[in-house]
Amino acid sequence: MNDLNAISIRNLLFFISVFDAQSFSIVARREGVSASMVSRSVQQLEDALGQQLFYRNTRAVIPTEAGRIFADYARTMAEQLSAAQKELQDKTLQPAGVVRVNAPVFFGQKHIAPWLAELNNRYPKLQIELSLTDDFIDPHREAADLIFRIGALADSSFHARVIGNQTYYLAASPDYINKHGEPKTPADLPQHQALVYRGSSGPNRWLFREKQGKEKQANWVHSPVKAILTSNNADSLYTAALTGMGLVLFPDWLIGDSLKQGKLIRVLPGYEAAIKTELQCIAAIYPHVRHPPLNVRVLIDYFIEVYGSPLYWQLE
DSSP states (O other): OOOGGGOOHHHHHHHHHHHHHOOHHHHHHHHTSOHHHHHHHHHHHHHHHTSOOEEEOSSOEEEOHHHHHHHHHHHHHHHHHHHHHHHHHHHTOOOOEEEEEEEOHHHHHHHTGGGHHHHHHHOTTEEEEEEEOSSOOOTTTSSOSEEEEEEOOOOTTEEEEEEEEOOEEEEEOHHHHHHHOOOSSGGGGGGSEEEEEEETTEEOOOEEEEOOOTTSOOOOEEOOOEEEEEESOHHHHHHHHHTTSOEEEEEHHHHHHHHHHTSSEEEOTTEEEESSSSOOEEEEEEEOOSSOOHHHHHHHHHHHHHHTTTTTTOOO
Protein backbone atom coordinates (compact mmCIF):
# COMPACT_ATOMS: atom_id res chain seq x y z
CA MET A 1 0.00 0.00 0.00
CA ASN A 2 1.40 3.38 -0.98
CA ASP A 3 1.99 5.72 1.96
CA LEU A 4 4.10 8.78 1.16
CA ASN A 5 3.88 9.83 4.81
CA ALA A 6 6.03 6.79 5.63
CA ILE A 7 9.03 8.17 3.70
CA SER A 8 11.80 9.00 6.14
CA ILE A 9 14.72 11.31 5.50
CA ARG A 10 17.15 8.57 6.39
CA ASN A 11 15.65 6.20 3.83
CA LEU A 12 15.81 8.97 1.25
CA LEU A 13 19.52 9.57 1.91
CA PHE A 14 20.26 5.84 1.84
CA PHE A 15 18.49 5.63 -1.54
CA ILE A 16 20.63 8.44 -3.01
CA SER A 17 23.82 6.81 -1.74
CA VAL A 18 22.87 3.40 -3.15
CA PHE A 19 21.85 5.00 -6.46
CA ASP A 20 25.31 6.61 -6.75
CA ALA A 21 27.32 3.62 -5.53
CA GLN A 22 25.06 0.89 -7.02
CA SER A 23 25.93 -1.20 -4.00
CA PHE A 24 24.37 -1.84 -0.60
CA SER A 25 27.64 -3.02 0.94
CA ILE A 26 29.65 0.04 -0.10
CA VAL A 27 27.05 2.35 1.43
CA ALA A 28 26.87 0.19 4.55
CA ARG A 29 30.64 0.35 5.12
CA ARG A 30 30.65 4.12 4.54
CA GLU A 31 27.79 4.70 7.00
CA GLY A 32 28.93 2.15 9.58
CA VAL A 33 25.78 0.03 9.40
CA SER A 34 24.89 -3.41 8.05
CA ALA A 35 24.11 -4.02 4.39
CA SER A 36 20.80 -5.55 5.44
CA MET A 37 19.81 -2.30 7.17
CA VAL A 38 20.54 -0.31 4.00
CA SER A 39 18.56 -2.83 1.95
CA ARG A 40 15.59 -2.65 4.35
CA SER A 41 15.63 1.16 4.21
CA VAL A 42 15.45 1.10 0.44
CA GLN A 43 12.69 -1.51 0.51
CA GLN A 44 10.67 0.63 2.93
CA LEU A 45 11.00 3.52 0.49
CA GLU A 46 9.88 1.26 -2.38
CA ASP A 47 6.85 0.15 -0.34
CA ALA A 48 5.94 3.75 0.42
CA LEU A 49 6.21 4.73 -3.28
CA GLY A 50 4.67 1.54 -4.62
CA GLN A 51 7.55 1.27 -7.11
CA GLN A 52 10.61 -0.92 -7.42
CA LEU A 53 13.64 1.37 -7.45
CA PHE A 54 16.44 -1.17 -8.03
CA TYR A 55 17.03 -4.50 -9.73
CA ARG A 56 19.02 -6.62 -7.29
CA ASN A 57 21.31 -9.53 -8.07
CA THR A 58 24.44 -11.00 -6.55
CA ARG A 59 26.73 -8.81 -8.64
CA ALA A 60 25.06 -5.42 -8.83
CA VAL A 61 22.26 -3.12 -7.74
CA ILE A 62 20.88 -1.47 -10.88
CA PRO A 63 18.39 1.44 -10.82
CA THR A 64 15.06 0.83 -12.51
CA GLU A 65 13.40 3.45 -14.70
CA ALA A 66 11.33 4.47 -11.66
CA GLY A 67 14.55 4.68 -9.63
CA ARG A 68 16.19 7.00 -12.18
CA ILE A 69 13.15 9.27 -12.24
CA PHE A 70 12.87 9.37 -8.46
CA ALA A 71 16.60 10.10 -8.02
CA ASP A 72 16.23 13.68 -9.30
CA TYR A 73 13.36 14.38 -6.93
CA ALA A 74 15.21 12.74 -4.05
CA ARG A 75 18.27 14.92 -4.61
CA THR A 76 16.14 18.06 -4.73
CA MET A 77 14.41 17.14 -1.49
CA ALA A 78 17.71 16.36 0.23
CA GLU A 79 19.28 19.62 -0.98
CA GLN A 80 16.28 21.67 0.19
CA LEU A 81 16.39 19.98 3.57
CA SER A 82 20.12 20.68 3.87
CA ALA A 83 19.59 24.34 2.91
CA ALA A 84 16.80 24.73 5.47
CA GLN A 85 18.88 23.07 8.16
CA LYS A 86 21.86 25.33 7.41
CA GLU A 87 19.76 28.49 7.46
CA LEU A 88 18.15 27.52 10.77
CA GLN A 89 21.53 26.65 12.27
CA ASP A 90 22.96 30.00 11.13
CA LYS A 91 20.20 31.77 13.06
CA THR A 92 21.78 30.49 16.26
CA LEU A 93 25.36 31.24 15.27
CA GLN A 94 27.29 34.45 15.68
CA PRO A 95 29.62 35.63 12.91
CA ALA A 96 33.19 34.98 14.01
CA GLY A 97 36.69 34.58 12.66
CA VAL A 98 38.53 36.23 9.80
CA VAL A 99 36.77 37.60 6.71
CA ARG A 100 38.92 39.10 3.95
CA VAL A 101 37.48 42.13 2.16
CA ASN A 102 38.87 43.85 -0.94
CA ALA A 103 37.73 47.19 -2.38
CA PRO A 104 38.90 50.05 -4.62
CA VAL A 105 41.22 52.37 -2.70
CA PHE A 106 39.18 55.56 -2.42
CA PHE A 107 35.82 53.77 -2.13
CA GLY A 108 37.23 51.72 0.75
CA GLN A 109 38.58 54.81 2.48
CA LYS A 110 35.33 56.79 2.16
CA HIS A 111 32.60 54.17 2.39
CA ILE A 112 33.97 51.06 4.11
CA ALA A 113 36.56 52.10 6.71
CA PRO A 114 34.29 54.69 8.43
CA TRP A 115 31.67 52.01 9.11
CA LEU A 116 33.94 49.31 10.55
CA ALA A 117 33.71 50.50 14.15
CA GLU A 118 29.94 50.00 14.19
CA LEU A 119 30.39 46.64 12.45
CA ASN A 120 32.77 45.63 15.24
CA ASN A 121 30.23 46.70 17.88
CA ARG A 122 27.58 44.57 16.20
CA TYR A 123 29.78 41.51 15.57
CA PRO A 124 32.68 41.65 18.07
CA LYS A 125 33.98 38.18 17.18
CA LEU A 126 34.44 39.10 13.51
CA GLN A 127 37.95 39.96 12.35
CA ILE A 128 38.24 42.04 9.17
CA GLU A 129 41.22 41.92 6.82
CA LEU A 130 40.70 44.91 4.51
CA SER A 131 42.88 45.32 1.43
CA LEU A 132 42.46 48.28 -0.90
CA THR A 133 43.59 48.24 -4.50
CA ASP A 134 42.36 49.57 -7.82
CA ASP A 135 43.73 46.50 -9.62
CA PHE A 136 41.36 43.81 -10.91
CA ILE A 137 40.83 41.09 -8.30
CA ASP A 138 39.70 37.61 -9.36
CA PRO A 139 37.62 36.15 -6.50
CA HIS A 140 38.50 32.62 -7.61
CA ARG A 141 42.25 33.23 -7.44
CA GLU A 142 42.83 35.91 -4.83
CA ALA A 143 42.62 35.55 -1.05
CA ALA A 144 39.39 37.50 -0.67
CA ASP A 145 36.05 36.39 0.73
CA LEU A 146 34.18 39.52 -0.38
CA ILE A 147 35.08 42.02 -3.08
CA PHE A 148 33.50 45.40 -3.64
CA ARG A 149 33.70 45.92 -7.40
CA ILE A 150 32.73 48.91 -9.49
CA GLY A 151 32.07 48.42 -13.19
CA ALA A 152 30.05 46.38 -15.65
CA LEU A 153 28.97 42.94 -14.40
CA ALA A 154 29.47 40.29 -17.06
CA ASP A 155 31.10 37.31 -15.32
CA SER A 156 28.54 34.70 -14.26
CA SER A 157 31.15 32.59 -12.44
CA PHE A 158 30.62 34.53 -9.22
CA HIS A 159 27.67 35.78 -7.20
CA ALA A 160 27.05 39.53 -7.19
CA ARG A 161 24.80 41.55 -4.90
CA VAL A 162 24.28 44.85 -6.68
CA ILE A 163 24.34 47.75 -4.24
CA GLY A 164 23.53 50.47 -6.76
CA ASN A 165 24.58 52.23 -9.93
CA GLN A 166 27.48 54.64 -10.25
CA THR A 167 26.76 58.09 -11.65
CA TYR A 168 29.49 60.43 -12.93
CA TYR A 169 29.56 64.21 -12.61
CA LEU A 170 31.80 66.83 -14.18
CA ALA A 171 32.81 69.31 -11.50
CA ALA A 172 35.16 72.13 -10.61
CA SER A 173 35.77 74.37 -7.60
CA PRO A 174 34.20 77.84 -7.34
CA ASP A 175 37.70 79.33 -7.61
CA TYR A 176 38.29 77.57 -10.92
CA ILE A 177 34.91 78.70 -12.31
CA ASN A 178 35.56 82.30 -11.23
CA LYS A 179 38.98 82.29 -12.87
CA HIS A 180 38.36 80.29 -16.07
CA GLY A 181 34.61 80.46 -16.59
CA GLU A 182 32.25 77.55 -17.10
CA PRO A 183 32.00 75.43 -20.26
CA LYS A 184 28.53 75.48 -21.83
CA THR A 185 28.84 72.34 -23.97
CA PRO A 186 31.31 69.43 -24.16
CA ALA A 187 32.79 71.14 -27.24
CA ASP A 188 34.18 73.83 -24.91
CA LEU A 189 36.23 71.37 -22.85
CA PRO A 190 39.48 71.51 -24.89
CA GLN A 191 39.77 75.16 -23.77
CA HIS A 192 39.70 74.11 -20.12
CA GLN A 193 42.13 72.41 -17.74
CA ALA A 194 41.29 68.76 -17.07
CA LEU A 195 42.34 66.47 -14.24
CA VAL A 196 42.23 62.91 -15.58
CA TYR A 197 42.41 59.57 -13.80
CA ARG A 198 44.79 57.09 -15.44
CA GLY A 199 44.19 53.42 -14.68
CA SER A 200 45.95 50.27 -15.85
CA SER A 201 44.19 50.53 -19.24
CA GLY A 202 45.15 54.18 -19.75
CA PRO A 203 43.53 57.55 -19.05
CA ASN A 204 39.77 57.70 -18.64
CA ARG A 205 37.77 58.84 -21.65
CA TRP A 206 35.27 61.61 -20.96
CA LEU A 207 31.90 60.76 -22.47
CA PHE A 208 28.81 62.95 -22.62
CA ARG A 209 25.29 62.87 -23.97
CA GLU A 210 22.41 65.30 -23.71
CA LYS A 211 19.77 64.45 -21.15
CA GLN A 212 16.61 63.07 -22.74
CA GLY A 213 13.65 60.95 -21.73
CA LYS A 214 14.26 57.38 -20.57
CA GLU A 215 12.56 55.98 -23.67
CA LYS A 216 14.94 57.81 -25.99
CA GLN A 217 18.58 58.41 -25.18
CA ALA A 218 21.31 59.95 -27.28
CA ASN A 219 24.54 58.09 -27.97
CA TRP A 220 27.59 58.74 -25.84
CA VAL A 221 30.12 61.06 -27.48
CA HIS A 222 33.80 61.14 -26.54
CA SER A 223 34.99 64.67 -25.75
CA PRO A 224 38.76 65.23 -25.99
CA VAL A 225 40.21 67.24 -23.12
CA LYS A 226 43.48 68.98 -22.28
CA ALA A 227 44.86 67.08 -19.30
CA ILE A 228 47.17 69.24 -17.23
CA LEU A 229 47.30 66.51 -14.58
CA THR A 230 46.91 62.75 -14.88
CA SER A 231 47.25 60.37 -11.95
CA ASN A 232 46.48 56.82 -10.90
CA ASN A 233 45.51 58.15 -7.48
CA ALA A 234 41.96 59.49 -7.23
CA ASP A 235 42.66 61.31 -3.97
CA SER A 236 45.37 63.42 -5.61
CA LEU A 237 43.06 64.46 -8.43
CA TYR A 238 40.26 65.16 -5.97
CA THR A 239 42.54 67.40 -3.90
CA ALA A 240 43.71 69.22 -7.03
CA ALA A 241 40.11 69.85 -8.07
CA LEU A 242 39.22 71.24 -4.62
CA THR A 243 42.14 73.68 -4.81
CA GLY A 244 41.02 75.04 -8.19
CA MET A 245 43.46 73.35 -10.54
CA GLY A 246 40.91 72.10 -13.08
CA LEU A 247 37.83 70.11 -14.04
CA VAL A 248 37.40 66.56 -12.78
CA LEU A 249 35.05 63.78 -13.91
CA PHE A 250 34.35 61.57 -10.93
CA PRO A 251 31.54 59.33 -9.56
CA ASP A 252 28.94 60.46 -7.06
CA TRP A 253 30.30 58.32 -4.23
CA LEU A 254 33.61 60.18 -4.48
CA ILE A 255 32.57 63.82 -4.89
CA GLY A 256 28.95 63.80 -3.72
CA ASP A 257 29.72 65.38 -0.35
CA SER A 258 31.74 68.20 -1.93
CA LEU A 259 28.96 68.91 -4.43
CA LYS A 260 26.37 69.05 -1.64
CA GLN A 261 28.59 71.35 0.44
CA GLY A 262 29.44 73.68 -2.46
CA LYS A 263 33.15 72.88 -2.37
CA LEU A 264 32.72 71.69 -5.97
CA ILE A 265 30.21 72.92 -8.52
CA ARG A 266 28.54 70.66 -11.04
CA VAL A 267 29.47 71.58 -14.62
CA LEU A 268 27.39 70.85 -17.75
CA PRO A 269 24.27 69.90 -15.74
CA GLY A 270 22.29 69.46 -18.96
CA TYR A 271 24.46 66.49 -19.94
CA GLU A 272 24.96 62.98 -18.59
CA ALA A 273 28.60 62.06 -18.07
CA ALA A 274 30.46 58.75 -18.02
CA ILE A 275 33.80 57.12 -18.67
CA LYS A 276 32.33 53.98 -20.27
CA THR A 277 29.19 53.36 -22.30
CA GLU A 278 28.16 50.32 -20.21
CA LEU A 279 26.18 50.75 -17.00
CA GLN A 280 28.60 50.87 -14.07
CA CYS A 281 27.41 49.03 -10.97
CA ILE A 282 28.66 49.00 -7.41
CA ALA A 283 28.43 45.39 -6.30
CA ALA A 284 29.56 43.04 -3.55
CA ILE A 285 30.81 39.82 -5.14
CA TYR A 286 31.97 36.48 -3.82
CA PRO A 287 32.87 33.09 -5.34
CA HIS A 288 30.00 31.04 -6.72
CA VAL A 289 28.87 28.76 -3.90
CA ARG A 290 25.45 27.36 -3.17
CA HIS A 291 25.48 28.59 0.43
CA PRO A 292 27.63 31.68 1.02
CA PRO A 293 29.35 31.72 4.42
CA LEU A 294 27.58 33.46 7.28
CA ASN A 295 30.41 36.00 7.62
CA VAL A 296 30.00 37.07 3.98
CA ARG A 297 26.22 37.32 4.22
CA VAL A 298 26.23 39.50 7.33
CA LEU A 299 28.85 41.84 5.84
CA ILE A 300 26.83 42.35 2.67
CA ASP A 301 23.61 42.88 4.63
CA TYR A 302 25.36 45.32 6.96
CA PHE A 303 26.76 47.56 4.23
CA ILE A 304 23.52 47.52 2.25
CA GLU A 305 21.79 48.66 5.44
CA VAL A 306 24.20 51.53 6.13
CA TYR A 307 24.35 52.67 2.49
CA GLY A 308 20.56 52.92 2.44
CA SER A 309 18.13 53.30 -0.43
CA PRO A 310 18.74 55.58 -2.18
CA LEU A 311 22.46 55.37 -1.46
CA TYR A 312 23.42 58.09 0.99
CA TRP A 313 25.93 59.65 -1.42
CA GLN A 314 23.54 59.97 -4.35
CA LEU A 315 22.59 63.46 -5.52
CA GLU A 316 19.40 62.75 -7.48
